[in-house]
Amino acid sequence: MSRYAAFVFFVSFGVVSHLSHGIEVKVMNKDKLCLYANLTLNFSVTYEVADNKTKMVSFELPASASSNDSKCDDTSSILMLKFPDGHSWSANFSLKDKSYQADAITFVYNLNDSKVFPGSSSNETVTVTTKPDITDVGVNTCYSCKSEDTLIASPRASMTLSDVLIQAFVINGTKSENLTTCAADKPVTPTPTPTHVTNATTVVPATNATTAAPPTTPTPTLPTPTVGNYSIKHDANSSACLLANFGLRIGFTQNKKYQEVNFDPPTEVSGSCGVDSSELILTSNNITVSLSFYNDTKKFRLHEVNVTISTSSGVFAQSGSNLSLWEAAVGSSYMCNKEQNSTITGLLSLYTFSLRVQPFGVKNGLYSTAEECFLDSDLSFLVPIAVGVALSFLIILVLISYLIGRRKSRTGYQSV
Numbered sequence: 029m030s031r032y033a034a035f036v037f038f039v040s041f042g043v044v045s046h047l048s049h050g051i052e053v054k055v056m057n058k059d060k061l062c063l064y065a066n067l068t069l070n071f072s073v074t075y076e077v078a079d080n081k082t083k084m085v086s087f088e089l090p091a092s093a094s095s096n097d098s099k100c101d102d103t104s105s106i107l108m109l110k111f112p113d114g115h116s117w118s119a120n121f122s123l124k125d126k127s128y129q130a131d132a133i134t135f136v137y138n139l140n141d142s143k144v145f146p147g148s149s150s151n152e153t154v155t156v157t158t159k160p161d162i163t164d165v166g167v168n169t170c171y172s173c174k175s176e177d178t179l180i181a182s183p184r185a186s187m188t189l190s191d192v193l194i195q196a197f198v199i200n201g202t203k204s205e206n207l208t209t210c211a212a213d214k215p216v217t218p219t220p221t222p223t224h225v226t227n228a229t230t231v232v233p234a235t236n237a238t239t240a241a242p243p244t245t246p247t248p249t250l251p252t253p254t255v256g257n258y259s260i261k262h263d264a265n266s267s268a269c270l271l272a273n274f275g276l277r278i279g280f281t282q283n284k285k286y287q288e289v290n291f292d293p294p295t296e297v298s299g300s301c302g303v304d305s306s307e308l309i310l311t312s313n314n315i316t317v318s319l320s321f322y323n324d325t326k327k328f329r330l331h332e333v334n335v336t337i338s339t340s341s342g343v344f345a346q347s348g349s350n351l352s353l354w355e356a357a358v359g360s361s362y363m364c365n366k367e368q369n370s371t372i373t374g375l376l377s378l379y380t381f382s383l384r385v386q387p388f389g390v391k392n393g394l395y396s397t398a399e400e401c402f403l404d405s406d407l408s409f410l411v412p413i414a415v416g417v418a419l420s421f422l423i424i425l426v427l428i429s430y431l432i433g434r435r436k437s438r439t440g441y442q443s444v
């Protein structure tokens with residue numbers, strides 16, 4: 029994060045400072061602080077490239093953002109951040125009685141900016157708006173939310189806010205030390221069912237909440253995923269240099285909801301074979317999985333996994349690196365026929381079925397000897413042996429106690 033050399037933008041209206049993480053904005057009205065914001069903001073946008081394909085990019089609010097067009101007055105204020113070329117992000121707040129709220133967040137992005145959206149087939153400027161769940165913030169308090177909050181503004185654009193501290197109406201030019209903390213930051217305590225419910229007609233729905241807790245519906249059990257056979261060649265005339273086959277199920281947590289999908293053998297396979305690292309990239313309808321393997325001279329392992337999934341509620345993207353999965357000696361293949369559960373990140377797990385993979389040293393396009401996973405080999409023959417050993421012990425135990433018993437009863441009989 030060293031790229032943010034303390035960037036300070038002095039204008040009559042807004043001062044933006046770039047912190048090690050995120051951005052700090054001070055909006056002044058006649059030399060007095062009137063709006064304060066400190067937040068981390070990431071964007072994720074899916075856009076069209078050639079051949080009706082889509083591409084997803086994620087980026088942080090850039091260091092060059094300026095807050096010049098921010099404004100505040102007594103009952104409304106706007107936090108406006110503009111950044112090159114032609115993009116902006118803004119939040120509108122309103123004050124009513126003893127509290128204020130965010131009415132809308134608007135994100136404008138310019139698909140014509142090829143630095144951010146390389147290969148975009150459109151040159152439009154897109155505007156998306158969403159209503160965040162920032163309501164009922166006490167006057168003269170800062171809204172504080174350290175937790176991540178992902179706002180899905182459209183099926184193609186989402187924003188992730190975290191470490192947010194905002195006071196949209198600063199009184200007397202001094203930021204308040206009192207906080208209104210968001211629900212996500214509060215420790216989860218089982219809420220007792222209300223004993224008396226107010227007349228339903230008086231209950232005003234606060235917002236079109238984007239963070240409404242989804243009801244936990246039991247996910248139907250999926251069928252075993254179809255096993256796909258994949259291979260990568262150096263060029264059209266050579267034999268395969270990377271071989272893989274597996275069925276894949278992906279478990280992921282999006283908007284705090286865990287779900288599983290089966291990956292259908294893909295429409296697109298690409299990748300590369302190297303000396304130190306090899307890659308396999310699979311794209312199915314709405315899922316892209318990249319697997320990167322590493323050769324550390326003696327062994328190979330799966331060391332990086334990137335997964336992107338477009339769902340009805342936005343784009344899920346996670347990458348896990350420094351992994352040590354699917355390890356075997358270079359020159360052999362790794363095999364795991366049983367279902368194997370691999371945790372990639374806190375939000376992403378892969379379940380593989382009938383897995384076999386050889387990312388290095390493939391000869392004549394055929395797999396070399398396999399090193400089988402623990403699940404396949406050890407347990408399968410150790411379990412009957414363990415059961416046998418336990419049974420033999422039991423028999424010996426019964427035999428010994430029988431012999432002792434007999435001896436005792438015989439001596440007992442003799443002494444009487």
Ligand SMILES: *[C@@H]1O[C@H](CO)[C@@H](O)[C@H](O)[C@H]1NC(C)=O
Nearest residue numbers: 069070087088176188189190
């Ligand atoms: C935002 O993006 C940066 C860099 O791309 C990343 O380090 C950070 O973890 C992201 N934060 C969130 C909340 O996604």
Ligand SMILES: *[C@@H]1O[C@H](CO)[C@@H](O)[C@H](O)[C@H]1NC(C)=O
Nearest residue numbers: 076077078079080081082149
């Ligand atoms: C892209 O999609 C449109 C409509 O879905 C279709 O008419 C067109 O042929 C497609 N183009 C390509 C290159 O696939």
Ligand SMILES: *[C@@H]1O[C@H](CO)[C@@H](O)[C@H](O)[C@H]1NC(C)=O
Nearest residue numbers: 139140148149150151152153
């Ligand atoms: C945008 O793209 C359209 C068609 O692709 C083209 O006619 C138009 O000139 C472009 N506009 C700009 C500003 O590049």
Ligand SMILES: *[C@@H]1O[C@H](CO)[C@@H](O)[C@H](O)[C@H]1NC(C)=O
Nearest residue numbers: 167168169203204205206207
């Ligand atoms: C914080 O809130 C308390 C109780 O509402 C109030 O007494 C105190 O003056 C407030 N402090 C500031 C700095 O606003």
Ligand SMILES: *[C@@H]1O[C@H](CO)[C@@H](O)[C@H](O)[C@H]1NC(C)=O
Nearest residue numbers: 131132157158159235236237
């Ligand atoms: C709230 O939801 C209703 C219906 O779901 C929709 O018509 C309305 O436009 C939404 N309002 C906002 C601000 O998103």
Ligand SMILES: *[C@@H]1O[C@H](CO)[C@@H](O)[C@H](O)[C@H]1NC(C)=O
Nearest residue numbers: 261262263264265266267268
């Ligand atoms: C592949 O083989 C064909 C016919 O044997 C030859 O014409 C072509 O140049 C070769 N391509 C490469 C990349 O070696």
Ligand SMILES: *[C@@H]1O[C@H](CO)[C@@H](O)[C@H](O)[C@H]1NC(C)=O
Nearest residue numbers: 307318319320332333334347
């Ligand atoms: C995974 O994503 C990271 C960060 O976006 C990128 O640096 C890396 O090259 C990707 N790896 C693969 C195998 O696509």
Ligand SMILES: *[C@@H]1O[C@H](CO)[C@@H](O)[C@H](O)[C@H]1NC(C)=O
Nearest residue numbers: 331332347348349350351352
């Ligand atoms: C990956 O592992 C190496 C060595 O174990 C370590 O130096 C590096 O910081 C790790 N990277 C991440 C992103 O965890």
Ligand SMILES: *[C@@H]1O[C@H](CO)[C@@H](O)[C@H](O)[C@H]1NC(C)=O
Nearest residue numbers: 279368369370371377378379
């Ligand atoms: C897979 O492993 C993760 C973490 O170890 C665990 O939370 C999850 O329940 C496991 N899933 C299955 C189906 O075993």
Ligand SMILES: *[C@@H]1O[C@H](CO)[C@@H](O)[C@H](O)[C@H]1NC(C)=O
Nearest residue numbers: 302303304323325358388389
């Ligand atoms: C694995 O890496 C070592 C050292 O970089 C290299 O000598 C060897 O050829 C590699 N093995 C394969 C099969 O690519």
